[in-house]
Amino acid sequence: MSESTSSGPVFVLNAGSSSLKYRLVDAATGESSAAGTIERIGEQGSDVPDAGTAVRQALEQLREQAGVTPAVVGHRVVHGGDRFDAATVIDDSVEQAIDDLSALAPLHNPANLAGIRAAREALPDLPQVAVFDTAFHRTLPAAAATYAIDADLAARYGVRRYGFHGTSHRYVSRAAAAFLGRPVQATKLIVLHLGNGASACAVDGGVSVETSMGITPLEGLVMGTRSGDLDPAVLFHLHRQAGLGFDELERMLNSGSGLKGLTGSGDMRDVRAAAAGGDIAARIALDTYAHRIRHYVGAYLAQLGALDAVVFTAGVGENDAATRAESLAGLEGLGIRVDPQRNAATATGARRISPDRAPIAVLVVPTDEELEIARQSVAAVAAA
Known part of the structure; x- marks a missing residue:
């Protein structure tokens, strides 16, 4: 990674079904230079018809607030299934995998994916990363992750405990340990x-x-x-x-x-x-x-x-x-x-x-x- 990428701010996107939250974050210092929410995406009467328009508006607002261009785009993705155990740089195959996992998170992954596709189109030269809510919990032991149903059926359809809020649990557990010294x-x-x-x-x-x-x-x-x-x-x-x-x-x-x-x-x-x-x-x-x-x-x-x-x-x-x-x-x-x-x-x-x-x-x-x-x-x- 280039020096400019490693030291530049991260454009964090959390794309929902009808809203897009964004924040420009310095990963080293934790400081934010811009943040906002775009709502009513795709709703009747809204001037934001789709995720692409929302991402473009967020970029315009970001430049007005911070006057800088991000170096990396980080996307919140709810479900990584058993495919992803860490944050992953997005390419076409990762995008397809997130789409495939929509069967496990039909209320969340399609919206996350719309944000990813819009951002990749709007910022094609920037590295983009998927950070999965489920990744922190991929360490669950089998006894904690297993549901006691037909084992073959569970394996065929991905039925197990995945867990969520992993990004928050990871951050807070480390911050709590630091507080305790x-x-x-x-x-x-x-x-x-x-x-x-x-x-x-x-x-x-x-x-x-x-x-x-x-x-x-x-x-x-x-x-x-x-x-x-x-x-x-x-x-x-x-x-x-x-x-x-x-x-x-x-x-x-x-x-x-x-x-x-x-x-x-x-x-x-x-x-x-x-x-x-x-x-x-x-x-x-x-x-x-x-x-x-x-x-x-x-x-x-x-x-x-x-x-x-x-x-x-x-x-x-x-x-x-x-x-x-x-x-x-x-x-x-x-x-x-x-x-x-x-x-x-x-x-x-x-x-x-x-x-x-x-x-x-x-x-x-x-x-x-x-x-x-x-x-x-x-x-x-x-x-x-």
């Missing part, structure tokens, strides 16, 4: 990424050994609009008794469940306000949300055998003190305690919210997925 290779952590999507990850020595999301981002914790763990027979029951088809069931589990299904709103702030006003359904939803997290913390402590810290991150994890306290309530006997004053204090950076002498630290560590994508993109180009 220890090498990540010498830490055992449980990272709780709590946003609209939510997942837990057991990280042993910097390596993912267990995670709550599965073949898709639907499994695991209660989320804003996703159900998380569910007896599969619920789907059979609703199909037979309520007459719901598979498309309806998929939409319900992904878009009409979780906090939204329980209360009518998928926004934790709305649910907490309703509970404070005496709404019983909202209170039950909050209790269910915390109960599921506590279940995973206990399970992952058992898997790890020892624990240095529980780490909260993402929108809810970083900003909702009540969720943090409720999720760990009752775990004092395991050495996990939250200090009420530290937890309630207004702060934005990495911080400890457990008592100093608690045997297991409880931390809040802001995530920075764009910086992690930038760093991995530069490393991938350097290694190519």
Whole structure:
């Protein structure tokens, strides 16, 4: 890689079905010189008809804000299946592989791919890198990754636990180890990424050994609009008794469940306000949300055998003190305690919210997925 490429900024793109988030990041310093979001892509009445137009607009905005041209383009890609275990420089074969994996992530990979194709067309001379949400979890041991269904059928159709939010879990686990003043290779952590999507990850020595999301981002914790763990027979029951088809069931589990299904709103702030006003359904939803997290913390402590810290991150994890306290309530006997004053204090950076002498630290560590994508993109180009 040329000196200009290694020292230049990274244009990080997160392409969704109707939006494009971008940020220009210096991978060495972490500083951002431009950022923005383009919304309503392809919607009726929008002046952004497709991903190509969105990428071109983002580039124009980037040049207006920062006045520089990026050296590398880093793309967030949700599903890398069992094909990708690290950030990968994109060529035609990688693009085709991402397309092939759309069967595993039909709500995400096609949108990610549209952004990649648009950026490759708009910036044909720049190296472009795919950073996969699933890559960090490719280290899961077979016992953690395997579903107990027909083995031949699972192998034929790629049915296994892949895990998601890997970019965040990787960044946060390293940042947490740095906060503790220890090498990540010498830490055992449980990272709780709590946003609209939510997942837990057991990280042993910097390596993912267990995670709550599965073949898709639907499994695991209660989320804003996703159900998380569910007896599969619920789907059979609703199909037979309520007459719901598979498309309806998929939409319900992904878009009409979780906090939204329980209360009518998928926004934790709305649910907490309703509970404070005496709404019983909202209170039950909050209790269910915390109960599921506590279940995973206990399970992952058992898997790890020892624990240095529980780490909260993402929108809810970083900003909702009540969720943090409720999720760990009752775990004092395991050495996990939250200090009420530290937890309630207004702060934005990495911080400890457990008592100093608690045997297991409880931390809040802001995530920075764009910086992690930038760093991995530069490393991938350097290694190519």
